[in-house]
Amino acid sequence: MTCAARKRRKITQQRLADGAGVTLPTIRRLENGDAGVSLATLAMALVVLGEGKRLADLLDVGADDVGLMLENQRLPQRVRVSRKKSTMEKPGTAEAAPSLPQNDDKFGEAF
Template sequence: MAERIGTSVNTVRRMEDGQPGTALQHFVRALQVFGELDKFEQLMDTAQDSVGLSLMDENLPQRIRTPRRRREPGAF
């Protein structure tokens, strides 16, 4: 596996153990080797990211004010 994705055996072991700090490119290459690259594309599709979308919704303003009307000169 390491040879097919162009990395060391230790990197593959770290990937299998789920250790943080492993470069994303190694996971992408492994998905390509297994013919599952479309899974990565789905993962990166922001329109399907329900967690990311809900976090973005939390940052939206809670209340939107309409702009004040300006009084025309001579009007009461």
């Protein structure tokens, strides 16, 4: 992944290593798919390659489809009203919502 991206940008392995703050052998291991390379190294390489947004998208909680699905599975089957004394106002004490004018001429034709 990083190898092709690095080559397209005409960046040497040494320049990528310097920008990511790691050694040249670490970049070589990263490009060879070594599982022992840290996620921090991959993240820094992505930033050097100008792909930091991809990393941010990966960490976006709102785009975590699996996490959202698991959260939705934990939703209760029912929502019940508490039997405790309600804090809602008594009928007739709340301000009435403003009503729309009855004359449609002010607003054009109704559909």
